[in-house]
Amino acid sequence: MATVIEPAVRGPYSNELYAPHPEGLLGGNHNTVTLGDKIADVVIGGRTPKAWWAFFLFGFMLLQGLVVGLAYLFYMGTGVWGINQPVAWGLAIVNFVWWIGIGHAGTLISAILLLMHQKWRTSINRYAEAMTLFAVSCAGIFPLVHMGRPWLGYWLFPFPNNMGAWPQPRSPLMWDAFAVSTYLTVSLVFWYVGLIPDLAILRDTAKHKLQRMVYGMLALGWRGSAYHWRRYEKLYLLLAGLGTPLVFSVHTIVSFDFAVAIVPLWHATIFPPFFVAGAIFSGFAMVVWLAVPLRHFYGMKDFITDKHLELCAKVMIATGLLVSFGYFCELWMGWYSHSLYEWETTYQRIWEGPYWWSYWCLITTNTIIPQLLWFKRVRTNELLLFLIAGSVHVGMWFERYVIIITLSRDHTPGAWGRYAPTEWDYAIMLGSVGLFITLFCLFIKFLPMISITEMREFLPFKQGGRDGHAVMENAK
């Protein structure tokens, strides 16, 4: 190798003190090098916080509930659950909608906030996208096992077969199969495309040969060529542009599973916007739940600042009000429609029926408690925000429970029934939480939790970045 001019001395990069970030979106005193090292060091440095082991083992333990629960379910059949007529959907569908709702914030943060030039997305988009993938994976389990004969799951998709039969493309259930599998695939490629430059960073900073080989293979030989960047950014922008309407369409279709039925209070045009707002609401609650431990145990407060948490809280109050407006609309339409069945079912839901308490749990946790977010002191208090996000998780679960349980009291009293989940319902539900925690812990350990490339671009000029030079302006 012939070098004409020797490389410059590689001393410490710079000890300069930088001005605080004008929008409060960056703490510490970071330049491109310190920022990249701090994030990459979690993955390649080898030091794993004790808390990681605690979370991982806890999640892995819960995951066994899923393994055992599914094994027993496959052995015995769906009779081990509490489902029966009239409540044939049960916790499986409650959990499906709950998880898929959580899974919507990742793509939302990544895609919509990108299109809207919101710089604060940069700190949270990577782990929010990972959250999306894992939540959608958890969600996907439930409709599959709820079918009773999951080994015939491929019947959901149209393929030429010797029975000469096709699935019904006018049915929301077939829409659901297409929407959810498309969403999972697109979220996966969006996430992976975003990861490629970061994998190249890990390849070049790896400490062991194995790391260098694995990250090198995953990075596909990325070398940061200007030609590649140009195509890359265009692709990223277009994926965001497609991802945004995709988020809306997927949860709209999930709501059609209910709204196309003629069950009172399900057959409502409010369902699609109401479901989408709820999905964003619960997704941001999960983003807060994940941000707090990352800040605490990995010292990511420089990148996920108080300002980020406050912005998440503001999105939560906005979407929370939309959801509450949906609850109000359901009551209003029940009364104003003068439909005997609509009003009677409403009355059963909120007062007269055996599950009235679940409705009030929902209103308390989803409408009343989140009103605390109006106060800046609450939005900037990590503990309170964490607790409120927890309340939203409970509330969004109850929202779907209340919808499902509506089946217990529909048109004729002769068809009424009761529903109670069994321990196998709960085993699979908690097991899916375990699956999520396990996958997320593995993600934190092996992949950069924050996009190094985008954070570098986001750094002010003086600190070696492009001052949040948005991907939008380069994408051509």
Added chain:
Amino acid sequence: MSNTHTGDSPALHGIMAEFTNADALVASVRAARLAGYSRMDGYSPYPVGEVADELGFPRSEIGAIMFIGGLCGATFGLLMQTWITVYDYPISIGGKPFWSWPQYIPITWALLVLTASLSGVFGLLALCGLPQPYHPVFNVPQFARATRDRFFLCIESTDPNFGDGSGVKTFLATLNPDSIAEVPE
């Protein structure tokens, strides 16, 4: 170190200069273009759109690829559902016409997004020649910082003005780089 290319030394991929910031790279690419070089590439740890502009690559092909991909997927989706419900397996559902196209929109849309996204991703990989485990630029030790904090301009040996490379080195030295290196093939 010799500037002449002897039979023993490997063929050159190009000559590479290292810069400390993005603006220096943009200015250098512009200077190289004005000096008559055309086969070159800029490398940066994060996207710098102006570099591609200066390299004469103002617009990528990805948009067209994704548009065509999406169009194919949507057409396939609509035709598939039409085939199923009108020709191969017509059954009356709630008295709706066999060709009840508004109900085919969700699947048509899902397939549009799916095929557009996948064609974009595979288009990116194909156009960039990825995965590519070996590339000559990685032979330069300081290029390890291309994913860290340094910016590189490589004038490639396929450039008509490359000659034996000595002129390129002299030219790159005028750009005030941190280092200049030969990139063996």
